[in-house]
Amino acid sequence: MNRRELAQGAVLATVLGLAGGTAEAQGQAQGQGQSRPGGQEGWVTAWTGSAQGPYPVGNPSAQPNQSFAFPQPEEGARDQTFRLVLRPDLWGRRARLRFSNAFGTRPLQLAGVHAGLQFGGAALLPGSNRPVRFGGADSVTVPPGGQVWSDAVELPFAAEPDSALLMGRKMAVSFHVAGPSGPMTWHAKALQTSYVTPPGAGSRGAEEGEASFPFSTASWFFLDAVDMTAPAGTPVVLCFGDSITDGTASTMNGDDRWPDVLSRRLHATLGNRVAVVNAGIGGNQVVGPAEYGPQKPFPGGPSALARLERDIISLSGIRAVVWLEGTNDFSRNGNASFEAVRDGMRQGVERLRAAIPGIRVVGATVTSALGSTSAAHGHAEQDGKRKALNAFIREGGLFDAVVDFDAATLDPATGGLRPEMVPDSTIGGPGDKLHPNRAGYLAMGMAVEPRAVLPPA
Secondary structure (H helix, E strand, O other): OOHHHHHHHHHHHHHHOOOOOOOOOOOOOOOOOOOOOOOOEEEEEEEEOOOOEEOOOOOOOOOOOOOOOOOOOOOOOEEEEEEEEEOOOOOOOEEEEEEEOOOOOOOEEEEEEEEEEEEEOOEEOOOOOEEOOEOOEOEEEEOOOOEEEOOOEEOHHHOOOOOHHHOOOOEEEEEEEEEEOOOOEEEOOOOOOEEEOOOOOOOOOOOOOOOOOOEEEOOEEOEEEEEEEEEOOOOEEEEEEOHHHHOOOOOOOOOOOHHHHHHHHHHHHHOOOOEEEEEEOOOOOOOOOOOOEOOEOOOOOOOOHHHHHHHHHOOOOEEEEEEEOOOOOOOOOOOOOHHHHHHHHHHHHHHHHHHOOOOEEEEEOOOOOOOOOOOOOOOHHHHHHHHHHHHHHHHOOOOOEEEOHHHHHEOOOOOOEOHHHOOOOOOOOOOOOOOOOHHHHHHHHHHOOHHHHOOOO
């Protein structure tokens, strides 16, 4: 280690208040998603951004003009570097990253991958950026429809992962897309600003400064999961659903979706011994669409049933799932019957319990869209089906516990959302009477009983 690297390590220790040194090597999990026994550390999911389709099909919020970064959407990225900003819900001494080409039609060539701490904008905390490798190589090719996990990367700035000073810190994952990517697998509604170089800029992920990243995006591309090492048995609570879980009308860069509120409540008592991750997709349905693929995309992504394996079962350490969905199935876009959604939920819960023994599956009642200004939502037929589904969720005996989001947000006088929960927190507009704002998401996050989502002690 040279003098510059030693100095950078000292800066990190000073800024973060952490003891020095790199983390000791920890054993990887034996089998997908399982921590090793005997008190050792294993992988747990610390962040997710569910792959929903090929850019630009989707429902982004507060999206800047993307034509400068991606002049030809069908060609995708071209010899340029992404710097994605995300907030791991749990920190560990080591991390690994999952990249997805689920909806690509060409091999995706990634190189120059790095992981560091965001300082501000596209700039990184000096000395925090670390190279990420794949089977020991500094590049990888992900086939169309495929995904790949990186090797473990040491995070010296997380040498003391229980430090309160790490809570809420954001990671910056940088990677170079060599050549044209073709259709880009993305998560449209990040509600978090990330950064991109111009086309043809080449590999810039090792740079700590922001000068190479002039363009911003409110979406995540290619990266769909981050694991951290944590003590065996650390539970992960996964929030599964549509735009109301994804966070539409919450605050841009504010981390105030209802899963974020729940996360802070659990961390206040459990510290770095729990993780809450968000697998919501704006526009998602339980049972629709019947078909989905790169040539036949849908703004809401593949159905919940079609994405169970990738977005829940294949992840690490999932111990509980909170499932909030049905609004879009009952919209004019979905036109599904109550019976179809009820049976779809039964099928999904059965599959989850068969795949992850001991998992807690928590049903969440669907919030009202009555009177929505959205053309597809707010009609009486939708509300009737919603009420029938909520009765089934509360009384049908399918779920291990129930979270009553409807009760937390309903205005008894109108049958719609409470008036203070309607104005849009993302752009300051009037709101659509479909998506709760920050006040609504706060009420939802506070309505979750911790014992409902945590496995019995």
